[in-house]
Amino acid sequence: xxxxxxxxxxxxxxxxxxxxxxxxxxxxxxxxxxxxxxxxxxxxxxxxxxxxxxxxxxxxxxxxxxxxxxxxxxxxxxxxxxxxxxxxxxxxxxxxxxxxxxxxxxxxxxxxxxxxxxxxxxxxxxxxxxxxxxxxxxxxxxxxxxxxxxxxxxxxxxxxxxxxxxxxxxxxxxxxxxxxxxxxxxxxxxxxxxxxxxxxxxxxxxxxxxxxxxxxxxxxxxxxxxxxxxxxxxxxxxxxxxxxxxxxxxxxxxxxxxxxxxxxxxxxxxxxxxxxxxxxxxxxxxxxxxxxxxxxxxxxxxxxxxxxxxxxxxxxxxxxxxxxxxxxxxxxxxxxxxxxxxxxxxxxxxxxxxxxxxxxxxxxxxxxx
Amino acid sequence: xxxxxxxxxxxxxxxxxxxxxxxxxxxxxxxxxxxxxxxxxxxxxxxxxxxxxxxxxxxxxxxxxxxxxxxxxxxxxxxxxxxxxxxxxxxxxxxxxxxxxxxxxxxxxxxxxxxxxxxxxxxxxxxxxxxxxxxxxxxxxxxxxxxxxxxxxxxxxxxxxxxxxxxxxxxxxxxxxxxxxxxxxxxxxxxxxxxxxxxxxxxxxxxxxxxxxxxxxxxxxxxxxxxxxxxxxxxxxxxxxxxxxxxxxxxxxxxxxxxxxxxxxxxxxxxxxxxxxxxxxxxxxxxxxxxxxxxxxxxxxxxxxxxxxxxxxxxxxxxxxxxxxxxxxxxxxxxxxxxxxxxxxxxxxxxxxxxxxxxxxxxxxxxxxxxxxxxxxxxxxxxxxxxxxxxxxxxxxxxxxxxxxxxxxxxxxxxxxxxxxxxxxxxxxxxxxxxxxxxxxxxxxxxxxxxxxxxxxxxxxxxxxxxxxxxxxxxxxxxxxxxxxxxxxxxxxxxxxxxxxxxxxxxxxxxxxxxxxxxxxxxxxxxxxxxxxxx
Numbered sequence: 095x096x097x098x099x100x101x102x103x104x105x106x107x108x109x110x111x112x113x114x115x116x117x118x119x120x121x122x123x124x125x126x127x128x129x130x131x132x133x134x135x136x137x138x139x140x141x142x143x144x145x146x147x148x149x150x151x152x153x154x155x156x157x158x159x160x161x162x163x164x165x166x167x168x169x170x171x172x173x174x175x176x177x178x179x180x181x182x183x184x185x186x187x188x189x190x191x192x193x194x195x196x197x198x199x200x201x202x203x204x205x206x207x208x209x210x211x212x213x214x215x216x217x218x219x220x221x222x223x224x225x226x227x228x229x230x231x232x233x234x235x236x237x238x239x240x241x242x243x244x245x246x247x248x249x250x251x252x253x254x255x256x257x258x259x260x261x262x263x264x265x266x267x268x269x270x271x272x273x274x275x276x277x278x279x280x281x282x283x284x285x286x287x288x289x290x291x292x293x294x295x296x297x298x299x300x301x302x303x304x305x306x307x308x309x310x311x312x313x314x315x316x317x318x319x320x321x322x323x324x325x326x327x328x329x330x331x332x333x334x335x336x337x338x339x340x341x342x343x344x345x346x347x348x349x350x351x352x353x354x355x356x357x358x359x360x361x362x363x364x365x366x367x368x369x370x371x372x373x374x375x376x377x378x379x380x381x382x383x384x385x386x387x388x389x390x391x392x393x394x395x396x397x398x399x400x401x402x403x404x405x406x407x408x409x410x411x412x413x414x415x416x417x418x419x420x421x422x423x424x425x426x427x428x429x430x431x432x433x434x435x436x437x438x439x440x441x442x443x444x445x446x447x448x449x450x451x452x453x454x455x456x457x458x459x460x461x462x463x
Numbered sequence: 464x465x466x467x468x469x470x471x472x473x474x475x476x477x478x479x480x481x482x483x484x485x486x487x488x489x490x491x492x493x494x495x496x497x498x499x500x501x502x503x504x505x506x507x508x509x510x511x512x513x514x515x516x517x518x519x520x521x522x523x524x525x526x527x528x529x530x531x532x533x534x535x536x537x538x539x540x541x542x543x544x545x546x547x548x549x550x551x552x553x554x555x556x557x558x559x560x561x562x563x564x565x566x567x568x569x570x571x572x573x574x575x576x577x578x579x580x581x582x583x584x585x586x587x588x589x590x591x592x593x594x595x596x597x598x599x600x601x602x603x604x605x606x607x608x609x610x611x612x613x614x615x616x617x618x619x620x621x622x623x624x625x626x627x628x629x630x631x632x633x634x635x636x637x638x639x640x641x642x643x644x645x646x647x648x649x650x651x652x653x654x655x656x657x658x659x660x661x662x663x664x665x666x667x668x669x670x671x672x673x674x675x676x677x678x679x680x681x682x683x684x685x686x687x688x689x690x691x692x693x694x695x696x697x698x699x700x701x702x703x704x705x706x707x708x709x710x711x712x713x714x715x716x717x718x719x720x721x722x723x724x725x726x727x728x729x730x731x732x733x734x735x736x737x738x739x740x741x742x743x744x745x746x747x748x749x750x751x752x753x754x755x756x757x758x759x760x761x762x763x764x765x766x767x768x769x770x771x772x773x774x775x776x777x778x779x780x781x782x783x784x785x786x787x788x789x790x791x792x793x794x795x796x797x798x799x800x801x802x803x804x805x806x807x808x809x810x811x812x813x814x815x816x817x818x819x820x821x822x823x824x825x826x827x828x829x830x831x832x833x834x835x836x837x838x839x840x841x842x843x844x845x846x847x848x849x850x851x852x853x854x855x856x857x858x859x860x861x862x863x864x865x866x867x868x869x870x871x872x873x874x875x876x877x878x879x880x881x882x883x884x885x886x887x888x889x890x891x892x893x894x895x896x897x898x899x900x901x902x903x904x905x906x907x908x909x910x911x912x913x914x915x916x917x918x919x920x921x922x923x924x925x926x927x928x929x930x931x932x933x934x935x936x937x938x939x940x941x942x943x944x945x946x947x948x949x950x951x952x953x954x955x956x957x958x959x960x961x962x963x964x965x966x967x968x969x970x971x972x973x974x975x976x977x978x979x980x981x982x983x984x985x986x987x988x989x990x991x992x993x994x995x996x997x998x
Binding site: 096105109113295304305306460 | 514554562
């Protein structure tokens with residue numbers, strides 16, 4: 095490895111990226127995605143597994159149960175158990191919501207005496223839990239209308255979110271978005287700067303010189319790695335300040351995991367650039383390979399644990415899931431290096447990057463196709 | 464010493480070259496000549512070790528059979544692939560290029576190297592433009608910069624694929640001096656393909672390629688001697704023959720005066736040997752009567768500035784109907800800028816332009832005249848993913864030609880211009896010469912009265928070029944079309960009626976070709992006249 099060659103390519107890439115203004119990409123694109131999605135995503139929910147504890151057993155309470163049962167948004171079971179048992183069920187993730195109708199609910203509400211319905215919602219997916227809470231309120235309001243009860247003053251719905259008490263969409267979405275943009279932008283940029291040399295013919299300078307494959311790759315990738323490494327901090331600041339996310343874990347872990355993850359993304363871009371002969375193909379293939387899977391399998395909109403079959407396997411094959419796990423931990427939980435899962439995921443990411451890089455090294459040929 | 468044994472290269476299962484055997488000594492300059500697609504580039508790619516091949520190449524004590532094995536000789540190789548400015552990074556300046564190549568070639572920077580670099584730069588005439596970006600250079604300057612970058616590490620094995628295409632005669636001479644000096648001083652092996660026969664004649668040895676094989680070898684005198692019996696003054700004959708300009712080529716004995724052949728004659732004789740007779744290209748006479756000596760384009764003191772730099776300064780120029788006007792000048796002299804202004808692709812910064820007796824002041828004035836003007840650009844603006852026929856239909860519809868009429872026109876022109884059998888192929892898969900003729904057909908679909916051609920013959924082989932000029936003459940004689948053409952082949956200047964010389968954006972001469980020769984009675988060719996003006 096001759097450092098001089100790496101340096102020469104590094105400087106050349108920087109000049110080119112600056113003069114073609116492509117240098118803005120690792121900064122603008124993630125910001126755009128984070129801001130657009132971070133503010134924009136709200137999700138609809140159906141089939142909420144709901145447990146109703148009817149302590150009143152009156153006409154109104156039965157009517158209410160009927161309304162829940164008839165709604166497509168809820169899959170209702172009515173059972174006679176203690177609040178404690180019900181909560182245990184929720185912890186096992188068997189139910190998403192518990193609705194507790196207090197005794198003398200009918201009597202009080204018809205008399206106009208203040209009464210309170212207790213609601214517990216599993217808020218580990220905040221957007222989902224807000225939606226569920228809204229739906230429940232809708233049903234109750236509808237019921238109050240039917241019986242001419244002033245729902246505002248009389249029936250109070252006391253909602254408690256479990257597992258994510260602050261309940262903010264941003265806390266769920268934004269860390270997931272970081273996993274998405276840190277995959278897409280380095281991958282595209284890498285694919286582009288190699289495919290561009292092929293398209294324009296300057297790749298001949300590499301083909302016909304004594305520059306080795308390793309030198310060429312390290313040189314090319316280090317330029318992007320450098321730029322995206324700065325972007326990691328920018329994105330972190332945006333997440334923390336613009337979206338006001340908590341940060342409970344170790345910053346070092348966040349940084350380390352992000353760099354490893356960018357290394358993996360570079361590997362993706364590298365492989366794409368080897369198979370594509372033009373910049374436009376490189377962009378399209380990279381987008382297809384990164385944007386959808388990063389979104390789908392990030393655990394951002396759907397928990398991986400609730401996936402089944404192929405989806406479950408694909409989610410585990412993609413590196414996104416592992417990185418997101420670490421990122422959620424650093425932002426929301428803070429177990430950090432104490433968690434063996436996180437250590438193993440870090441190693442996994444590193445191994446991933448190494449494998450992709452070696453694959454790229456083997457597939458890259460110093461010859462015209 | 465370089466030795467090539469049984470070299471074969473295939474492209475998509477088609478053999479591009481086969482059974483290639485030759486040797487080159489240290490300090491020798493070997494030339495590759497041949498038609499487009501004859502296999503020159505494939506052979507050069509293989510020697511440079513950038514394409515898979517069969518056979519064996521030995522360079523000094525090394526021998527390699529694949530690009531991978533060639534890695535160990537790459538240090539000694541300097542390779543410049545075909546294509547103008549192909550190896551240059553458009554956004555990097557000349558200085559940044561030099562630094563980059565110095566580093567990736569791992570050159571030791573000492574006094575000797577700095578001296579050598581300075582020498583190269585001044586020979587190439589680039590030292591004044593160190594801060595200019597490669598993308599802003601003219602084609603010829605790009606080629607010179609590419610060559611400088613290729614030679615920076617003093618390669619012992621120099622492989623150049625048409626390094627002088629698009630380069631003006633003056634720069635070509637300079638480039639050639641660099642090459643000869645390097646061969647002499649550093650004992651470099653040079654393998655160079657070229658389309659300029661003037662250059663080929665200076666090489667120590669020449670290989671003539673045809674259909675992937677070497678069909679003739681020797682130095683220029685030997686090659687010319689071989690074909691002497693087949694070259695005659697122009698004569699009508701029933702025997703198999705090719706007549707171009709005032710020369711007739713025939714393998715059988717003709718009762719006529721022999722002519723002194725040139726290297727270009729090799730191509731025609733070879734075509735005869737391979738029984739590839741040239742189709743007679745003829746264009747139907749226009750029904751309208753042709754007025755001669757009407758001024759169709761008049762430029763008065765046209766000026767174009769880019770920043771402080773005058774690309775054109777006070778250029779006067781007149782084009783009459785039925786006239787072929789050649790626009791000649793060194794690279795960067797402002798030829799393309801001039802044509803672009805005439806076409807309205809660039810606004811004028813000064814001066815006046817009249818087309819068909821109308822002053823052009825706004826784009827409206829010009830739009831009314833668009834139907835009278837045809838244009839073929841340096842790079843043939845065709846769509847690569849449409850067949851020749853589809854391309855022509857598309858351009859016909861742009862010019863609002865009715866479909867039925869368009870079909871008839873395409874049919875006619877493809878027959879007249881001899882590309883009928885290629886109508887349903889993609890332009891990319893066709894030889895440059897065919898693309899060039901079909902671009903010409905596209906540009907005359909709407910029956911313009913004036914044609915502007917910007918280096919239409921660069922990179923096209925001798926036969927295709929000769930045919931192209933025959934066509935231009937037909938257009939002029941039968942249709943009365945006025946033609947303004949730029950070219951780097953000085954031999955083509957002789958086919959023009961009048962020649963305008965541009966230097967540094969200014970007109971320095973404007974005369975008929977005969978008058979030029981009268982002015983310089985000692986000149987043997989137009990190239991010499993050109994050099995008189997530019998030295």
